[in-house]
Amino acid sequence: MATLIVVGAQWGDEGKGKIVHLLGKKADYIVRYQGGNNAGHTVVFDGKTFVLHQIPSGILQPGKKCIIANGVVLDPAALKEEILFLESRGIRVRGRLAVSAWAHLILPYHKYLDAHREAGSDKIGTTKKGIGPAYSDKVGRTGIRLADFMEPDLFRELVERNLQEKAPVLEQVISLDALRRETFKDYDALRKFFEPFVANTPALLQEALAAKKNVLFEGAQGALLDVDFGTYPFVTSSNPVAGAACVGAGVGPGAIDEVLGVVKAYTTRVGDGPFPTELTGEMGEFLRSRGQEFGATTGRPRRCGWFDAVVMRHSVRVNGITRLALTKLDILEGVDPIRVCVAYRYKGKLLKDFPASRQAQAAVAPVYKDLPGFTGPVKGITQLNKLPVAARDYVRFLEKQSGAPVGFISMGRSRDETILIDKRFRWTP
Ligand code: IMP
Secondary structure, eight states: OEEEEEEESSSSOSSHHHHHHHHGGGOSEEEEOSOOTTOOEEEEETTEEEEESSSOGGGGSTTOEEEEOTTSEEOHHHHHHHHHHHHHTTOOOTTTEEEETTOEEOOHHHHHHHHHHHTSTTOOOOOSSSHHHHHHHHHTTOOOBHHHHTSHHHHHHHHHHHHHHHHHHHTTTSOHHHHHHHHHTTHHHHHHHHTTTEEOHHHHHHHHHHTTOEEEEEOOSOGGGOTTTSSTTSSOSSOOSTTHHHHHHTOOGGGOOEEEEEEESSEEEOSSSOOTTBOOSHHHHHHHHHTTOBOTTTOOBOEEEOEEHHHHHHHHHHHTOOEEEEEOGGGGTTOSSEEEEEEEEETTEEEOSOOSOHHHHHHOEEEEEEEOOOOSOOTTOOSGGGSOHHHHHHHHHHHHHHTSOEEEEEOSSSTTSEEEOOTTSTTOO
16 A cells, blocks of 8 residues: 655646646545645646646546545536536546545635635635635535535525525625525536535545555645645635645545655746745746746736745645655756745845745745756656756755755656656656
């Protein structure tokens, strides 16, 4: 038996979809444990591009079992659409996907509340998928779980209670009657659709672990969007860090073997909030256009900047990352020098650690180390010793600064555009 958690080490969009697809070859089960359809995991499979939002990327590999676990907030209508889309492209989902009865739902009123908040001065640049309001209900103990959705009388009663509770805000944007119609329009069909998918997922996982199966936990978003360790309040409302896989899937901490952090060779972020190494000028535009840095869920242009080792040290620490997968190294080809932020300066002091204060996060000045650039071409190289020396030196520098070894380098969306460094890693395909 082996278990692996794959997490985003920066602000999300590091390229987890491809890495999970690659390593998922050795997995029997692939599990999503937090987030919702705010995620967009892009995978190229059989020459076709798939963007998965709620279903684990492992679904594209025949025979693998996939679990949407309790820590996810799921939008039933969007999930049905995603299942039907995959099936229309020849991917079998039924019999291979289990959805936790414990998972909380995103309902239409959550999306209206999200959009309403985003229209005001407290805006943080969310995906407007209703994630924050759904998690708020969960911890506020007014959430509705998939198990409740399967009980028609109870579901109606809980929705009505929540609509009444939220009426003062909701009625500023939509009438409760219109919202009731929207919520119940496809309810019966949706409930029947989900019947075969609903499962006791902790029990399934316990069985899998007892049978010594390989289980891969697929994180969404990234450590700097974590509600505890990220750039609060400019974060998502769940815990993308590795520790959340245990609570979010219902397995004990002793079941976890390894944590792989996926990290981009530079930094990107979508949405508002602090970003110390952001490049707003020509260089930022260059990274965005060469790296095709546009959000997979919302299509928004991503903000781009240099690699931030302060962020990475924080991320390695709070995730317990044992190995890194470095993505998009090829995008830096020809950039000279390449800058890496090694510390921050704040109020006359040098900071080596990521600060908790929102004021400091917004005001720190990056301290850069300039490294020589590498001239191409690096794309297409599949062996570490074939990389230009300056590219290898850049990778070694990032490892040393971050505090975790790089096991893989990815330089393109397809599986073969990868350098496998750590052949002893048991998930190496
Ligand atoms: P929410 O998760 O939609 O509430 O958005 C909160 C913040 O997280 C915003 O800055 C979003 O842009 C960001 N975010 C949410 N999901 C993702 C993702 O999958 N990749 C990158 N950023 C994300």
